Amino acid sequence: MKVGIDSEQISRMSERLLNKISTTNEREYVNKFKNKKPHIASLWTGKEAVIKVLGEKSISFLEIEILHDFNGAPYVNLLGRAKQRLAELNLKSIEISITHTKTVATAIVLAQ
Numbered sequence: 004m005k006v007g008i009d010s011e012q013i014s015r016m017s018e019r020l021l022n023k024i025s026t027t028n029e030r031e032y033v034n035k036f037k038n039k040k041p042h043i044a045s046l047w048t049g050k051e052a053v054i055k056v057l058g059e060k061s062i063s064f065l066e067i068e069i070l071h072d073f074n075g076a077p078y079v080n081l082l083g084r085a086k087q088r089l090a091e092l093n094l095k096s097i098e099i100s101i102t103h104t105k106t107v108a109t110a111i112v113l114a115q
C-alpha cells in the first residue's frame with residue numbers, strides 16, 4: 004500500500020495553469036463552475052498526491068486524470084507512463100479524496 008498527500012493555496016491557481024495541467028475531460032468539469040480556482044487547485048493537489056504515490060517526478064500531469072462520478076466524487080484515471088508505473092509497483096487500485104476551504108485545497112491518494 005502507498006499513500007500520498009498534497010495541499011495548495013487556491014489563490015495561486017489560474018486558467019493558464021489549468022490549460023497546462025489538464026486534459027479535455029478535466030477542463031470540461033472545471034468549466035462548469037463560475038469560481039474555477041478551487042477546482043483547479045483540486046486537480047493540482049490530486050495530481051501531486053498521485054505523483055507522490057508513484058514516486059516518479061518525471062511523470063506528466065497529463066498522464067494523471069482526476070475525473071468525477073455522477074455524485075461528484077473524484078477518481079483517478081492513469082494513462083501512459085503513470086499507468087505503467089502503478090503496475091511496476093504491483094499496485095492494482097488507486098483512490099483519491101479531495102477537500103477545499105476558501106483558501107486551501109488538499110488531496111489524499113491511496114493505492115494498493
Ligand SMILES: CC(C)(COP(=O)(O)OP(=O)(O)OC[C@H]1O[C@@H](n2cnc3c(N)ncnc32)[C@H](O)[C@@H]1OP(=O)(O)O)[C@@H](O)C(=O)NCCC(=O)NCCS
Pocket residue numbers: 041042043045046074075076077100101102103104
Ligand atoms: C459530497 C459532500 C460530502 C462534499 O462535501 P463538501 O464539504 O462540499 O466538499 P469539500 O468542499 O470538502 O470538497 C470538495 C471536493 O469533494 C469532492 N466530492 C464532491 N462530491 C463528492 C462525493 N459525493 N463523494 C466524495 N467526494 C466528493 C470533490 O473532489 C470536490 O472537489 P472538486 O469538485 O474540486 O474536485 C457533500 O456535498 C454532501 O454531503 N453531499 C450530500 C450527499 C451526496 O453525496 N450528494 C451527491 C449529490 S445527490
